[in-house]
Amino acid sequence: DAGVIQSPRHEVTEMGQEVTLRCKPISGHDYLFWYRQTMMRGLELLIYFNNNVPIDDSGMPEDRFSAKMPNASFSTLKIQPSEPRDSAVYFCASQPGGLGDTQYFGPGTRLTVL
Amino acid sequence: AQSVAQPEDQVNVAEGNPLTVKCTYSVSGNPYLFWYVQYPNRGLQFLLKYITGDNLVKGSYGFEAEFNKSQTSFHLKKPSALVSDSALYFCAVREFWDGNKLVFGAGTILRVKS
Numbered sequence: 001d002a003g004v005i006q007s008p009r010h011e012v013t014e015m016g017q018e019v020t021l022r023c024k025p026i027s028g029h030d031y032l033f034w035y036r037q038t039m040m041r042g043l044e045l046l047i048y049f050n051n052n053v054p055i056d057d058s059g060m061p062e063d064r065f066s067a068k069m070p071n072a073s074f075s076t077l078k079i080q081p082s083e084p085r086d087s088a089v090y091f092c093a094s095q096p097g098g099l100g101d102t103q104y105f106g107p108g109t110r111l112t113v114l
Numbered sequence: 115a116q117s118v119a120q121p122e123d124q125v126n127v128a129e130g131n132p133l134t135v136k137c138t139y140s141v142s143g144n145p146y147l148f149w150y151v152q153y154p155n156r157g158l159q160f161l162l163k164y165i166t167g168d169n170l171v172k173g174s175y176g177f178e179a180e181f182n183k184s185q186t187s188f189h190l191k192k193p194s195a196l197v198s199d200s201a202l203y204f205c206a207v208r209e210f211w212d213g214n215k216l217v218f219g220a221g222t223i224l225r226v227k228s
Binding site: 033108110 | 155166218220
């Protein structure tokens with residue numbers, strides 16, 4: 001299995017631009033999570049999906065952030081417009097389903113907003 | 115709500131010596147506990163987990179952790195540290211009533227010196 005795939009691995013953009021991060025979960029996993037990691041705040045859960053349906057988006061910082069999961073094999077996290085304080089590493093993770101199951105993380109996307 | 119504390123920002127140990135990375139948790143019910151490791155510029159990698167059963171859990175790369183319910187702790191241990199163990203370690207907890215969300219600690223940097 002290829003594991004969780006994220007693209008792009010690095011993104012540099014200018015303030016005000018739209019940014020789209022992509023994630024392909026492990027096949028057969030029912031849950032998909034989006035996290036953000038910064039030095040100041042550590043690892044934060046932004047949103048998670050179960051069977052393509054958003055379950056908890058309480059961690060999404062602002063309306064500028066949105067996430068979708070149109071099918072079981074693809075999810076996007078969009079920031080529009082982007083701001084310098086959005087600079088972080090964004091991780092996607094997927095999980096089979098049970099409470100005892102392990103979350104598997106992708107390699108992350110390093111976002112820099114100038 | 116559940117929470118995790120990793121009381122040490124950094125742990126330093128000499129190669130060949132035993133290592134311990136501490137983790138305490140707070141939940142209202144039975145916890146599901148996880149340890150992950152993150153190497154520079156990489157995603158989080160799963161090490162081990164406690165769901166139920168034997169309090170001593172063995173995981174990848176020779177690591178183990180002991181679940182202690184009375185002390186609400188889940189410390190990560192290894193009998194003999196390697197320089198290659200140097201990384202950032204995260205403890206995480208999940209509670210059955212809160213869906214599949216994982217709550218992560220702030221992380222502990224482990225430095226193993228030769």
